[in-house]
Amino acid sequence: MNTPTKIVVIHDGLILKNDPLLVELKTKFGEEEVLHYENSNQGLEYVLGHLNQKMIVLLDVNFSKGELSGVQVFKDIRQKTALVYVILITADEFCKIKNEDLIFLINHDAFALESVTSDYTKIVSLVESASHKLDARVDAVLEEWITKQSKEKREKPYLKTKDAKTYTLDNILESIRQQGEIGKQMERNILKLAVDLLTRQKTKLDD
């Protein structure tokens, strides 16, 4: 069974607890799974401190002075992991986002960019779509499995390449989050196994 996905809303323009967007998200994903941070620094701190759980971040672009901008929060998340989906939302016109920031968002897989209107269904639908994709991502499944292992097991040498490199599960986890070569290799191997089993019609697997 999939572990639930946390929906982290980092936005300073929503009505605490009763905002229609928050109510709708809690109805869809569960009261406990939706977290709201008005302060972007605190929101970022939560995200980076909980990378071992599946997360979708709904991120406002603009924050008050003294707080990190939405784009900066996005950049800080991407420095640590490529596995958290981030949906940016703004009440402003998109043309107010700097070109270089837009390029960064696109090149680093911002899941979506949406304008905030009174109709929140588009945003909720994007979160649902992100949640589905997160469940289906091989790297996210691997991340989830590794984070469930004991600290002792994660720190022990796990994989050796014949060019004499050794990797622990923690090294592999980091590589998966950073889309590094050893993480991508593991993903490819899993897909290879799946294709091999399907083509050989070995579909009866034990749990």
Add this chain to the structure above:
Amino acid sequence: MINTFIAYDDNDFALGDYFEDSHGDIIAVIGVNALVNHVSIRGLDCTEANINAILLCLNGCRFIFIALTHGNNDEFVCNDVFISAANAHHFSNSFFYSTACSTGKNIGKVLVANGCHSFIGYEEEIEIILDYSTVFYSCENFGIKSFLQNDETVEASYNKMVENYTTQIDNLLTGSMDNLIAATYLISNRDCLTLLGNKTLTRNDFN
């Protein structure tokens, strides 16, 4: 007698134990085979000069050479390069069996171009899940053990080796996620196996 040389890098910092166990796995089978006269060459003796001197003594007779060492596209490495294009001609009249990374990509072809009859090896880097070392080296050695134990062609041994990989993969599918991950790496190793040169020789051609 079938002259068989096994170069194994027991001195390697990262994989010395693995190569030693792999060597033991082969010796357990061919050591009791009356047709086989085997010479083991330990890591510190695997130098280009030493290998050349050993092979010169054969006076052109056919032989089998097994390399349980590191490798890359162009060479076999045991602390230093000991087989490359520079001494490939010494392997004319051999059946070369390699468990080293990537040696099927180029150096295997160079050996065959220099008169080596048949070559079995891997075209890419191969990887080992440490808790499953026994399964990994058993799969790597399966082809040469089968070739020396049976009256079968190089191609038949190669095919049995691929089949054995598949059997081991299937055996792992009924276990834990750890087993599944090990299976994905076995698949990756299996799929970069290659057979070059003459496919029809049997052990009798080396006797």
